[in-house]
Amino acid sequence: MTDQNFSFLKELVEAPSPSGFEQPAQRVIRRHLDGVVDELTTDVMGNVIGLVKGQGENLPRVMLAGHCDEIGLMVKYIDDQGFIYFAAIGGIDAHLVPGQRVYIHGQTRSVLGVVGKKPIHLMDQKDRETVIKLKSQFIDIGCRNREEVQELVAVGDPVTFAVGLERLENDRVISRAFDDKMGAFIVARVLQEVRTRGAAPVDLYGVSTVQEEIGLRGGATSVYGVNPDLGIAVEVGFATDVPEIDKKENGETKVGGGPIIARGPNINPALFELLTATAREENIPCQIVGHPRATGTDANVMQLSRGGVATALVSVPLRYMHTPVELLSLEDLENTVRLLSGLIYRIGNRKMFIPN
Incomplete structure (x- = not known):
């Protein structure tokens, strides 16, 4: 991770943003997206929505969402x-x-x-x-x-x-509120990456959502407003590579093992396959976790919006969730940006996500 991106991450996670009071963090997001996206708006709920337009007409609408509120x-x-x-x-x-x-x-x-x-x-x-x-x-x-x-x-x-971001050994960092300002950071980074690469085959909406921790509220309202064909929630996931966590119940995921791709009824199967294929083709390490029910993330409300949305959940493994010392790997963040940026250029048309 470059020093510039690390400074962006640090500024974002240290900005106070409990649910309902997110605007200090959203001001950071808006400043870093200003001049990057084609359109930048804030809705009545406080969600920040950036659009990078694709090349062509009537393109698939893709929405990436990471919530910026913290406990x-x-x-x-x-x-x-x-x-x-x-x-x-x-x-x-x-x-x-x-x-x-x-x-x-x-x-x-x-x-x-x-x-x-x-x-x-x-x-x-x-x-x-x-x-x-x-x-x-x-x-x-x-x-x-x-x-x-x-x-x-x-x-x-x-x-x-009253704690902020600090470095540990290797590429590990700790902070409060990685859940899920880290997700909003990744969404912003993907918008920046697609703007740099150019000529995307989709209209890409990146949303920093609000009030996820108290009921997925900003995710529900923003997906209704954007009305995407595809929606991907970018979240933290439970790292199970620490003592006293039952892998038989929670699956096996580790910090440094790459982004976690969810599989289950909350996830569109064709979009899941495209994500895993992207990881293989781009040589990006990834991990799979099963969610037999709703995921409890913005992916849940995204899937059920309007007539339904082809939805996926991509997470970064996190230790010590909902504590002041949440721990993750900077390399996992970078690999998640690579995965989602690579995915955008592999989306062909809306019909490819209809189950058959």
Whole structure:
């Protein structure tokens, strides 16, 4: 990955974007796509949609979607002593929250705070074995009372963990919110790549969707608006190459093994075959995972839009999902960009995806 693309990825994942509050991340996406795409719009939901027009008339419409929202917290109540109580935005693991540094993103600035925790010395054995419910946890920003807090923080303000992107050994990186700003990054990169290559046989729409973590909302509305013939969700997938994950139940996927291509009823079989053929022909490592039901991603709502869409799910293997230390391989990101860019030039016509 070039230094320029790494800087783009870092800026994007570190921009705060809990579901419903995505515009700091979307501003990054818009800036990097400005001058690249033929059309760049933002809809009423906050989805950012870029179009790279193909060569010809009445071309197949292809939509790539990666959601830019992340899990987070929301301020619910401020007590008289200035402690701030909160609720989850998306799937927050209550185990992980106590003792974390957080940013509360207010109207004027982001305020640093900590999630307080009783010292272990003052806990009895039962308390040590019990997960503290989120509604009983609180944020301390150092203020002495409610009035001081209210000068900085308001009910409804979003909260994120105060961590960003850092490098580990080899090509591994960690950050909060790779799920799924990494997907929005890949979509933007594919738009850039197709613009550079030119003469695509499709009209390519790249969408950075919103509110996926709370119900696939931006995916549902944007696919209805774009009305594509083909839709591909770009997501994170569970890497099972760590202790205590059952491969018999979850399949075998590893960080550094290449993009994960889903197979199952949520996936158009002809599009699946075209993806795997592209990987073979381009010498791109890939991994296959079975999804016997709906995938729980934007691919689900894409498939069911209007009269139906030929849909696929391509994921990057991720360790420690929905934690502040999500881990992935930069090489997997690059290979996913290669796979999707190569696929675009192998799409012939709409009819090739109709089952027979």
